[in-house]
Every structure is written in C-alpha cells, then in structure tokens.
Amino acid sequence: MNPHQDKPLDETAWNELSHAVIDRVAGEDDARRVSDEIAANPVRAREFARLAMLHDAVDRALTSRVEARGAAQRLRVIPVLRRAALVAAVIALAFGAAWLAIGTTREASASDVLARLIEVARSGDRTYFVRALDAGSRSAIERRNGRPAPSIDGAVLSMRLPASYVLARLDGEGGEVLTGSDGTSAWIVPARGPVRVSRDPRRFSGALPGSKSGVAFVDPHGDFKELAASYELRLLPPSAGMPLARIVATRRSDARGGPRRVEIAYEPETSLIRVMRLENLPQARGGPRSVEFELVDDAPLDARFFSHESHHGADRAVIEED
Amino acid sequence: MSDPRTRQAFTLWTQAQPAVSAFVFALVGDRRLRDEILQDVAVAVLESIASYDASRPFLPWALGIARNEVANARRRRGRFPAPLSEAAEASLAAAMAEVEEGELDRLAFLDDCLQRVGGRPREICDLRYRGGLALDRIAQVLGMQPNTVSKTLQRVREQLRACIEERMAAQAGRSRP
Numbered sequence: 455m456n457p458h459q460d461k462p463l464d465e466t467a468w469n470e471l472s473h474a475v476i477d478r479v480a481g482e483d484d485a486r487r488v489s490d491e492i493a494a495n496p497v498r499a500r501e502f503a504r505l506a507m508l509h510d511a512v513d514r515a516l517t518s519r520v521e522a523r524g525a526a527q528r529l530r531v532i533p534v535l536r537r538a539a540l541v542a543a544v545i546a547l548a549f550g551a552a553w554l555a556i557g558t559t560r561e562a563s564a565s566d567v568l569a570r571l572i573e574v575a576r577s578g579d580r581t582y583f584v585r586a587l588d589a590g591s592r593s594a595i596e597r598r599n600g601r602p603a604p605s606i607d608g609a610v611l612s613m614r615l616p617a618s619y620v621l622a623r624l625d626g627e628g629g630e631v632l633t634g635s636d637g638t639s640a641w642i643v644p645a646r647g648p649v650r651v652s653r654d655p656r657r658f659s660g661a662l663p664g665s666k667s668g669v670a671f672v673d674p675h676g677d678f679k680e681l682a683a684s685y686e687l688r689l690l691p692p693s694a695g696m697p698l699a700r701i702v703a704t705r706r707s708d709a710r711g712g713p714r715r716v717e718i719a720y721e722p723e724t725s726l727i728r729v730m731r732l733e734n735l736p737q738a739r740g741g742p743r744s745v746e747f748e749l750v751d752d753a754p755l756d757a758r759f760f761s762h763e764s765h766h767g768a769d770r771a772v773i774e775e776d
Numbered sequence: 777m778s779d780p781r782t783r784q785a786f787t788l789w790t791q792a793q794p795a796v797s798a799f800v801f802a803l804v805g806d807r808r809l810r811d812e813i814l815q816d817v818a819v820a821v822l823e824s825i826a827s828y829d830a831s832r833p834f835l836p837w838a839l840g841i842a843r844n845e846v847a848n849a850r851r852r853r854g855r856f857p858a859p860l861s862e863a864a865e866a867s868l869a870a871a872m873a874e875v876e877e878g879e880l881d882r883l884a885f886l887d888d889c890l891q892r893v894g895g896r897p898r899e900i901c902d903l904r905y906r907g908g909l910a911l912d913r914i915a916q917v918l919g920m921q922p923n924t925v926s927k928t929l930q931r932v933r934e935q936l937r938a939c940i941e942e943r944m945a946a947q948a949g950r951s952r953p
Contacts, residue, residue, distance in 0.1 A: 473930045475859050478805040479911055479922075485859040492871075493863035499871035502802070506872070507879045508933060510798035511886050513807060516905035583786060608787035622783050630780055750786075 463491065472502050476509045564687035567701055567725075571718065574725040576615045579759075581751035584609040584663070586742035587731075604631040606663055606742060610750075618760040621661055632765050633658040641762035648771035649762055657775070663732055663745040684709035685716065692722055698729070711736060713744075726752070785825040788834040789818060794883070795835055795876040796842050799869060803846050803860065807908070816845045835876055839869040882940045889939035897932045900925055 463471065468491070474480035475488045491498040586607035604623035612620045617637035625631050629645025640657040643649050652658070685703035692699045703716040714734035720727045726749070733744040758764045762772070796817060801810045820841050828837055843865060850858065860868065893901060896918075903914045911929070915922040 469934070470930060473933060474926065476802055476805070477911065477926065477929065478859075479926055480859070489860045489864040493861055493867050496867065496871065499864075499867040500875050503798070503868055503871040503875045504879055505933075506802035506868075507795065507798040507875070507883065508886075508937065510801045510810075511794065511883045512890070512901075512933065512936065513801070513905055514797070515886055515890055516901060517807070517908075583790075585790065608790045610783045610786060622780070624784070624787050630784065 463487065468498065468501070469505075472505050473509075476506060564689050564701060565682050567689060568682060568687065570725045571701070571720055571727060575727060578752060579612065579614050579755040580727075580749060581610060581612045581753075581755075582730075582747040583750045584611055585746045585748070587733075587744040587746055604661070606661065606745060611662070611747065612755060612759065614755065614760060617655060619659075619662070620760060620765070623661065632762075633661055634760055634762065634765075635659065636760040643762055643765050643770075648773045649766055650773050650775055651762060652775045654776070663735060663741060684712060698722075781825055782822065784830075785822050785828075789821050789838065792835045792838045792876075793818075794880060795872050796838050799839055799872050800842055800846060802868065803858070803865065804849070805859070809849065813842070813845050813849050816848070817842045820845060833873065836869070836873045839872060843869060882944060885940045885943040886936065888943065889936050892939060893932055893935070897928055900928050901932060904929060 468488075471480060471484050471488050475485050480488065488502070492502050493499075584606055586605070604625045606623060609621055609623040611622075618635060620632060620634035623631045623633075625645055631645055632643040634641055635655045635658075637655060639651055639653050640655050640659065641649060641651045642658045650658075685705055688702045688704070690700040690702060698719040699722040701718045701720070703718075705712055705714050713732040713736075715732075717731045717733070718727055719729040728749050730747045731744065732746075735741065735743055735745070737743065756764065793814070797810065797814055800813050800817070801807075804810055804813065817838070821838055824841070828834065900914055900918070903909045903917060904911070909917070911925045912922045914920075915925045918925070
C-alpha cells in the first residue's frame with residue numbers, strides 16, 4: 455500500500471515522491487500527484503526544478519569519465535560533419551569532456567611528444583571554446599566598475615601561433631568584447647565605444663588564462679619550453695574506449711607562477727590537441743582557478759582575421775594608444 | 777566561428793545547458809536519450825539563433841526548443857515514459873528558468889560534497905551512475921530490498937543538498953564584512 459495515497463503531500467512526502475518520479479520508480483498515481491502539484495503550484499514547481507538540477511548534476515559528476523569516451527569519439531568527425539561536431543564539442547565540453555582516468559605510464563619521450571605537439575600546433579589555425587571550470591561559483595565572477603567583467607567562461611579563442619589570436623567574450627550586458635593581436639600590434643574592440651590599438655602585441659592579452667605564465671598553447675607570445683623547464687611531464691596513452699592520449703604537466707616544487715597542473719589531450723596519430731585544461735591558476739590577478747580549452751575548429755581563417763578591421767565597421771572610432 | 781552570432785549562440789547555449797539538461801532528464805528519465813535530445817536541441821538552437829530576440833532571456837527560449845525536441849523524440853520513438861502532463865512540463869520550464877542561476881551557484885559545491893559520500897551509499901551511487909544499473913538490479917547485486925536502495929539514494933541526495941547549503945552559508949559568512 456502506498457503510504458502517500460490520498461494524503462495531502464507534506465514536505466517529506468513531496469520530496470520522496472519527487473525523487474521517485476525523477477528516478478522513474480514512482481507508480482502511476484504518485485507520478486500523477488507530483489505532476490498535478492507542479493502544474494498547479496509554482497513553489498512546488500521550483501522545488502522540483504531544483505531537485506531535477508541536482509539529479510542531473512550528480513549524474514554528470516559521476517558519469518563524466520564514461521561520457522568522455524563517447525565525446526572523444528564524436529569529436530573525431532569534425533572533418534566530415536563540421537557543424538554536428540561543433541555542437542558535440544560544446545556538449546562534450548559541458549559534460550566534462552575528455553578527462554578519462556586511465557593507467558599511467560611514464561615514458562622517456564614526453565619532451566619529444568611535446569615538441570611534436572608544438573610543431574603541429576604551429577602548423578595551422580585553431581579555434582577553441584573556453585570554459586571556466588569554477589564558473590558557477592560567485593568567486594569566479596569578476597566585477598569591473600561595479601559591473602560583471604567580460605567572462606572567459608564561454609569565450610571563443612582563435613589562434614595562429616606563434617603570436618596571433620582573437621579572443622571573443624561577452625560582457626555583463628551580453629555585448630561582445632574582442633581582444634586580439636596580429637603579431638605586430640594588439641587591439642580591443644569593446645561592445646560599445648572606440649576601438650583601441652597598441653603597438654605592443656602583448657597589450658590586452660591579460661584576459662587569456664595562463665597568458666602571464668608562458669604556458670604553451672595559451673600564451674601567444676610565450677615559449678613552449680616553459681612547460682618542459684618548469685613542469686614534470688607524464689604521458690598517458692590512449693586506452694580501448696578513449697582514442698585521445700594525454701600529457702600531464704605538474705609544476706615542479708621549485709618553479710614559480712603558472713598553473714599547478716596542465717593536462718593536454720591529443721590525437722596520438724596526428725598530434726592534434728583536442729582539449730587542454732589549466733588547473734590551479736595563480737589568483738593574484740583574479741580570474742578563474744581552472745579553465746578548459748576544447749578544439750572546435752581547425753579550418754584556416756581569413757588572412758585578415760587577426761586584424762581589428764575585420765571585427766568592426768569602418769565608421770567605428772579607433773584610438774591608437776602609442 | 778568568426779560569425780559573431782554563432783559565437784554568441786555557443787556562449788549562451790553553454791550557459792543554459794545545465795538547466796536544459798536537467799529539464800530534459802526530468803522529462804525522459806534516461807541518460808542516453810537525454811544526451812541524444814540535447815544534441816538535437818543544440819543543433820536547433822544554432823539553426824534558429826537568428827530568430828532569437830536578444831532582448832529577452834535566452835534560457836526560456838532554449839527550454840521551449842527542448843520541449844519541442846522531447847515531443848519530436850516521443851513521436852519518432854513511440855511511447856517512452858512521460859511522467860508529467862503538458863501543463864506540468866510548461867510549469868517546470870518556467871520554474872527552471874527562475875531557479876537556474878541560484879542553483880548553478882549551489883552546484884559549484886557539488887564535487888566537494890560528493891567526496892563526503894562513502895561506504896554503502898557510495899557503492900550504490902557508483903552502481904547507479906557509473907554502472908548505469910536500474911534500482912532493482914542494484915538491489916539484486918547488493919542483496920537489498922529495492923525500496924532500501926531507492927531510499928538510500930534519496931538520503932544521499934538530501935545529504936548533498938544539506939552539504940551544499942552548509943558550504944553556501946560558510947562562503948556567505950566569509951564574504952561578509
């Protein structure tokens with residue numbers, strides 16, 4: 455006999471039945487009671503929404519390693535079905551992407567692998583989707599002049615190594631803020647107001663996570679040797695269900711600055727980097743503690759893409775700073 | 777990816793995705809089906825982003841697309857359990873849009889709180905989520921009553937909620953001048 459049948463639903467009974475409905479173990483009558491409550495009572499609807507978010511988040515947290523296999527396989531179809539893969543990449547990113555725990559093996563060739571990754575990274579244009587891994591916490595939301603600063607979470611970063619990049623972020627009001635460099639000058643195109651241009655190619659690059667620490671693949675002006683010099687490198691090979699290999703860099707105890715740990719997932723056959731994660735970034739200048747970059751496009755970009763003129767109208771005011 | 781509208785769609789979708797995922801999960805109750813539908817929603821969002829009115833909140837618009845995609849999946853696949861009436865689905869979508877922001881703040885503490893779950897409850901969670909086993913199968917494996925498994929999972933979630941509230945309160949205490 456159902457203990458909740460025909461009784462008014464108190465808080466305990468409501469919680470039990472809501473969990474049971476989401477778990478798909480509620481009987482038809484109980485499911486109907488929950489459904490009727492949600493339809494008629496906005497307070498209960500909000501409670502159910504909160505529970506549903508908790509269920510989904512727990513599922514994601516505990517299954518992310520399993521999901522990573524499918525996500526990594528989906529990412530491999532980029533050349534065939536680019537649009538679908540872009541979507542899969544976003545989903546894979548949101549699901550925790552390609553961080554599958556596999557057996558570790560230490561190999562002497564970590565620096566050789568790194569050198570190859572660098573060579574391939576410099577061979578063409580790459581576009582990454584950026585996610586702040588602590589984006590949900592209040593501490594990750596920075597404010598500037600009382601307003602939320604443009605967020606790195608959800609940003610899109612296009613790079614042509616060694617020194618050209620465009621970083622697209624949204625400001626607190628949903629306007630797009632672009633910063634970039636063509637290798638010889640740097641610029642910022644805010645959502646409103648004049649465009650600013652500097653002859654210093656490092657100007658405006660502070661928004662790039664890791665940009666101050668010379669971390670490979672993120673600092674367009676940095677040196678890839680930094681990883682090998684300041685970090686212990688470890689290779690993790692692909693496994694049966696996980697086609698991506700990984701290189702894990704852990705900061706040496708005597709090294710200063712930079713993220714404490716860097717993890718790069720790449721295709722072993724092509725050395726193409728798919729995902730990179732920077733963990734425990736220095737917090738002195740604010741910003742997220744950990745960020746993840748996921749490759750969403752490797753198509754060549756227009757030759758003028760890295761110049762500011764490509765990103766605003768001809769009538770926009772441009773201020774040259776120096 | 778150089779198209780600003782596409783970039784904006786990516787960003788807005790990424791921000792909305794946890795709530796849309798939870799909404800779809802609540803409606804279909806199956807992880808694999810949820811993920812398939814989410815892919816369809818993401819494609820539909822990108823394809824119809826031109827029709828999105830940027831002066832209005834994105835999440836309710838995305839949840840509307842999600843409801844359509846769940847309905848499409850029902851038509852394609854025939855029947856799968858639909859625990860909520862249409863009116864309840866609409867009410868839940870509205871509620872989801874209201875609570876989403878606050879819940880994301882709370883769920884930032886989830887990983888830490890999950891680490892506190894140990895022993896038999898953890899074992900049940902692992903079988904349920906990592907192993908993908910149904911509750912009655914878990915009961916069979918562990919030699920328990922299905923009702924006990926169900927209640928244990930409910931207790932774990934309530935403990936997680938309490939832990940998250942505790943962390944939120946502690947953080948609020950730290951940030952208070």
